[in-house]
Amino acid sequence: WAPSPAVIIVGSGISGVVAAHRLYINGYRRLRVLEATGRSGGRIRSLKNRRRQPCFYPGKGFIELGAQWIHGPSPNNPVYQLASQYSLLDPEALTKENQEEDGDGHLPLCSISHTNAGKRISQALVANITELYSAWLKQSQNVSKEECDPKSSVGGFIKQKIAEKLTEWDTATADTKLAFLNGLLNHECCISGTHSMDYVALCPYGEYTLLPGLDCTFPGGFESLVTQIKSALPNDTILFNKTVKTIHWNGAFQGSDARIYPVQVQCEDGDMFVADHVIVTVSLGFLKEQASGFLSPPLPVHKAQAIQNLGFGTINKIIMEFKEPFWDPDCITIQLVWEGESPLAQSKINMKQDWVKKIPGFFVLEIGHLLCAFIAGQESEYMETLTDDEVLSSMTALLRQFTGNPNLPPPIRLIRTRWSSEPYTRGSYSHVAVGSSGKDVDNLAEPVPNYGAKPFQVLFAGEATHRTFYSTTHGALLSGRREAERLIARYQELDMLHNKSK
Template sequence: MDPMGPVVLIIGAGISGLAAAQKLYKHGFKNLRILEATGRSGGRIRSQKYAKGLVEIGAQWIHGPSPSNPVFQLSTQYDLLSPEALSEENQLVELEGHPMFSVIYSSSGKQISTEIGENVVEMFSSWFQKSREFTKGGCNPEDSVGSFLRQEISCSYSNWDKDSLELKMALLNCLFKLECCISGTHSMDCVALGPYGEYKILPGLDCTFPRGYESLVSHIKASFPSDMVLLNKPVKTIHWKGSFHGSDSHMYPVQVECENGETFIADHVIITVPLGFLKEKATDLLSPPLPSYKLQAIQNLGFGTNNKILLEFEKPFWEPECYAIQLIWEGESPLTEPKTNLQQDWVKKIPGFVVLQPPEQLGHVLCAFIAGKESEFMESLSEDEILSTMTSLLRKCTGTPNLPPPISILRTRWHSEPYTCGSYSYVAVGSSGRDIDMLAQPLPEERECAKPLQVLFAGEATHRNFYSTTHGALLSGWREAERLIDQYPALHSVFSKSKL
């Protein structure tokens, strides 16, 4: 066997691809290359200068920063987090419910009592927890999280105070919009109820990176040679089950053909591209084509868009202790289906704003989240149109007609990104966790076990319990690296001895 190990190609330099490369390199695999379609590494982790500091275009938080989260562990090892994030107290926080908003504004320009808000969030959180209890059955395969939540509301609202009924419905409708952002879906009616509880929520108070999420990417990349990552190499076709001549006179089963005609041969290829890209390209990406069960799994699973609109203000109109602003539209209810005019009403899909911290480093910046079809429509608008709409929205909801407009705007466009085609995955109605496992299954299939593995799959959409997260993506990269390490025990043995 080549002392450098087998030739491994990794498609995609997001965190799953980088994590796979890091682990393989550490275990003696030196014939490694990462082919990245774009001009940068990091994938859906992207930090950018804005206002007075750095903001996140993609992944925002470490969700559940505690000892069981590998992203938290790596970030701690690399000394990338604040002392507060590392405190034991923060690591023990159990986020069972939903985040509270410190200020709630209505579409008539009134500020709503936080007491009513807390009451509604408490109710919604209890129903939300119940929606996670169907993993062992008890519901129809076509049931959605949205339909379940509406059923719970319908069984409860007759006991509510009539004077606050309409307001509570509007607040609940806003929480549905927030949940769409969290799940990366257009509607909670798209999210399957049965498998919903398989997603694991880790303990810990969500935290950010003082020097940007990309600081983690930089540290992972620094652990292996920089020339292993080849940028601007979009892949056209992955030919497998073949016999391709190498320059070393060996025959290789895999050849990767790039859009520019360049080819690379390999023993193994790890595909780490987003599910959104697979939905667009999977039928033509591999030759021979992917098995029908894999194509079906790709089609079944959900992949939606969650975008951000960042607004910088010269002076804050919010109080220093305000950390989040909720917006509700009077007259809306989760029990009625609104007739939406995207041109006029896209902005109503925004559940609110997060106040980015700390202002002394960033400036005065609000970050709105928006999901679904409205989010995709927003991508088609100019920044001037968005800024004008957001100024009108804030003037209307705060009841301040002369509120100064933002001094700058930055919005994300994940649906328009050709190699991403959205934000992250969810288990859609009609799919299940089994589809995630199908997507993660390497090729050739087990029944062809006489043949060594040629095509492996990683990425957040391939992790059954942590899909949609950076820690899911990281773990999936490690998982596929381990799969290859297990196939080459002799290499690992030689490498271990050489380190002694």
């Protein structure tokens, strides 16, 4: 029985900071958070207005490089709960109407749809196809588990629906409808964090749970939430630029207090920390890359397989500022439709010239004259290899083509993310890939060892460990709480036993 357990948390993203906070307010004082980078927040990263860049995001406002929206801001969403408690949201986000709105996890799509021939697509066609697509997507979330082939994918399911419907469409509009659907599937890849919806497993797809509420943003940046949570921790709790190299567990390591600890954490800079428990919150992308060396002894087979089986894709943002907006003032999104593209055809990709075709469109940001494009998958990873100038010239050419205006001024500034190249993330977020299931998510979340005299030496949190809210900040937050609570419950139990035996 340890009177005051030493707990190390690896990573200060939202799951790590929340785990530390929960332990701290429950009286745990021997806490250390080891963070590889120079900041907290991980995949929550808000870029503040800087004086040296007067043109970019003028006035107030934040650019979100990672998480942007609270998905389903309603009372059961812990991110929403905390953000409201800390008064971080606009009054509009707090209204009952906003909380009750059923956004089905998708932002309003229909706005203006342009084709690469510089034409606008009729609103009637857009509404008709969007409605069909939404219905198919809902069906894919409700397939009966008993009848579902484990090898089937969400992409395959939707393509089958498209192929069935195609026979009813007249030849004059069929190509545009297919091209539009192709864009919707590219958009879906950004939501699911995958290269292709063909990679996303159909049978467990419905396990992902949508919360009600109209997605909202943080006026002071998403990072303001992390800053608030960690403000309750003593300053020296988080050690920055402290990269964990290997976690040795099931051992016997002597601490400076002469106690023997089961875990020793070895950092890249040579520092060593002993602990009773380590909560690992690094991304699934990092775990995939480090598979063998990060834990010693290695993880049991079912956990190693979960890491391998689950999907972790890349989505990136390309944010552009324009001197003047060229879009309608009430426009929320601009959709791009590539004529000739079809979800039913397998086209060979020439990455250099075709990577932009993966961009489904642009969001108009609420601040300044800013557009934000999302791009998923291999094309997104290819974009990371290009220079800023190359991305800027591709985007200018793209916009000129789609607006039909060869003189459209280029953006005055561009910023893009490179989540796949980030060494401590290696992608954006997880999905349940074909060949995996929700059980893999549970296996990933399982602590090691899970039994015996010294259980829970290494615990696992982070978005990819939440079975129904994976990929989101609220999933990450809940996973951090879950692992902190696991330790709190364990020590309460030990306390009770100890008191009884006295």
